Each structure stands twice: as structure tokens, then as C-alpha cells.
Amino acid sequence: MSKTKIYLGNLSQSVTQDTLKQHFSEYGEIKEVLLPQDRKTKQIKGYAFIIFDQESSAEKALTQDGQVVFGQEIIVQIATEKSRAKKSQ
Numbered sequence: 001m002s003k004t005k006i007y008l009g010n011l012s013q014s015v016t017q018d019t020l021k022q023h024f025s026e027y028g029e030i031k032e033v034l035l036p037q038d039r040k041t042k043q044i045k046g047y048a049f050i051i052f053d054q055e056s057s058a059e060k061a062l063t064q065d066g067q068v069v070f071g072q073e074i075i076v077q078i079a080t081e082k083s084r085a086k087k088s089q
Contacts, residue, residue: 002051002055003055003058003059003078004031004051004052004053004054004055004057004058005049005050005051005052005058005078005079006049006050006052006058006061006062006076006077006078006079007047007048007049007075007076007077007078007079007080008020008047008048008049008050008074008075008076009046009047009074009075009076009077010046010047010072010073010074010075011044011046011047011048011070011072011074012069012070012071012072013043013044013046014070014071015035015044015048015070016035017033017035019070020033020035020048020050021033021050023069023070024050024061024064027052027057027058027060027061028052028053028054028056028057028058028060028061029052029053029054029057030050030051030052030053030057031051031052031053032049032050032051033048033049033050033051034048034049034050034051035048036048049079058078059078061076062076062077062078063076064076065077
């Protein structure tokens with residue numbers, strides 16, 4: 001998995017793709033911001049992913065880990081691939 005993708009956890013319900021992009025763009029060019037929402041309530045799930053153009057930008061963004069951003073102490077890590085268990089049929 002690429003080391004240009006970071007995971008953000010413990011996000012405030014008030015964040016948007018735009019606010020995340022604005023805040024984290026100081027670390028480098030952002031390719032994409034993924035902010036999953038609950039299908040029923042349309043509220044964010046409290047986490048997001050940011051894909052940077054360069055690995056060095058993602059590494060710089062790790063300095064935000066444990067910092068208060070948008071009123072919450074957030075988690076920032078390099079994203080890892082989540083293995084999914086096969087559903088039995």
C-alpha cells in the first residue's frame with residue numbers, strides 16, 4: 001500500500017472534505033479526501049482518509065497526531081490495508 005495515504009480518526013462531526021483539505025494542504029498537495037458517511041443518517045463516521053501527492057507530505061502530516069483539530073484530539077497515521085474476512089455463503 002502506498003505511504004501517501006493517511007488515516008484520520010476521532011474527527012468532529014463538523015468537519016467537511018473542504019475543511020480537511022484546507023487544514024492539511026499546508027503539508028503538501030492533496031489528491032483526494034475521503035470522508036465516509038453513514039448511509040442512513042448521512043453523518044460522518046468520525047474518520048477520514050487523505051491521499052497526498054507525495055510520501056513526504058503524508059509523513060509531515062503525522063505531526064498532527066494527538067493535536068486538537070476542529071475541537072477534537074485527532075489520530076493521524078499512515079493508512080494500512082484492512083484485510084476483510086470472506087463472508088460464508
